[in-house]
Amino acid sequence: MECFDVGQDGFHGFLHTPVADSGRAARFAGKAIIVLGGSEGNENIPRDLGARFAHEGVTALGLCYWNAPGLPRELVEVPVESVERAAGLLRSRGFERIGVYGISKGGELALLAASLMPDISCAVALSPLDHVMPGITGSGSLLSKGVAVRSSWTWRDEPLPCVPGGMRLPYASIVRRSLRGRQLDMRFVYERMLGDATEQSAIKVELIRGPVLLVSPARDSMWPSDEACRRIELRLRAHSHSWEVERLSYGHASHIIVPMDTGMLKLFREERQFPRECAASREDAFGRVLDFLERWR
Numbered sequence: 001m002e003c004f005d006v007g008q009d010g011f012h013g014f015l016h017t018p019v020a021d022s023g024r025a026a027r028f029a030g031k032a033i034i035v036l037g038g039s040e041g042n043e044n045i046p047r048d049l050g051a052r053f054a055h056e057g058v059t060a061l062g063l064c065y066w067n068a069p070g071l072p073r074e075l076v077e078v079p080v081e082s083v084e085r086a087a088g089l090l091r092s093r094g095f096e097r098i099g100v101y102g103i104s105k106g107g108e109l110a111l112l113a114a115s116l117m118p119d120i121s122c123a124v125a126l127s128p129l130d131h132v133m134p135g136i137t138g139s140g141s142l143l144s145k146g147v148a149v150r151s152s153w154t155w156r157d158e159p160l161p162c163v164p165g166g167m168r169l170p171y172a173s174i175v176r177r178s179l180r181g182r183q184l185d186m187r188f189v190y191e192r193m194l195g196d197a198t199e200q201s202a203i204k205v206e207l208i209r210g211p212v213l214l215v216s217p218a219r220d221s222m223w224p225s226d227e228a229c230r231r232i233e234l235r236l237r238a239h240s241h242s243w244e245v246e247r248l249s250y251g252h253a254s255h256i257i258v259p260m261d262t263g264m265l266k267l268f269r270e271e272r273q274f275p276r277e278c279a280a281s282r283e284d285a286f287g288r289v290l291d292f293l294e295r296w297r
Helices: 023-027 044-055 081-092 105-116 171-181 187-194 225-238 269-273 275-295
Strands: 002-004 012-016 031-036 059-064 097-103 120-126 134-137 146-151 153-155 212-217 245-250
Touching: 012 044, 012 081, 031 044, 031 081, 031 105, 031 120, 044 059, 059 081, 081 097, 081 105, 097 105, 105 120, 105 153, 120 275, 171 187, 212 225, 212 275, 225 245, 245 275, 269 275
Parallel strands: 031 059, 031 097, 097 120, 120 212, 212 245
Antiparallel strands: 002 012, 012 059, 134 146
């Protein structure tokens, strides 16, 4: 594993490379992906899932974009250019095809980055939304967080248009709904915000210059990702997207549909009631991602 830091390299990340002479690596020759975690902002998914990709033969650069050394301490107006710099590093190492893979907030960023950057020619988004969302203030527990007026992201030093924000999280309602449903439930917060969304904040997925894979749970209690994936697919098809578009929806799955135990799985009722089925969904989705990356041309 090769490590990168903001001061020296312009981004914080971990490069995982497969064994050069493995048969698995030959399936993905000339390809690399950038792996993005969610709004938790720690190193776990970029580091650990990047290593899993490399084990399967895929060169992966796990990228942190906030709440890590040298990066913003809140998920507010985070520069998208860190993805661009990571892609530049991979391009300099000789990779001809560079893709991006992200979960949750990282899925939003994956679609956004791919729509903005010609060097990225493939996007895989798990449990994403289809609009640029307002930033998230605070970096501690849920009680310390709020929804910013400002955007989550900037591009070329300008904030990207986002869904209207500027609110305190309705903690009492979140607690009531979570207790009643016996799982973490913030979906209604995002449904309210998306009710005020306009075309201006929509991620222009039709500008992505390559295939797109969308993965979501059929019932997402964190935010309405399944509906967002349906809208993304429709938007791509309405614009006659020239590359493959695939959408996967899993009946037994939670918001965290990555092939690892992040420690948050127990917060979701589906994971507790159907642990084997949810684990199988995570592994199936990962296998389908690998197949998708192998087909990528």
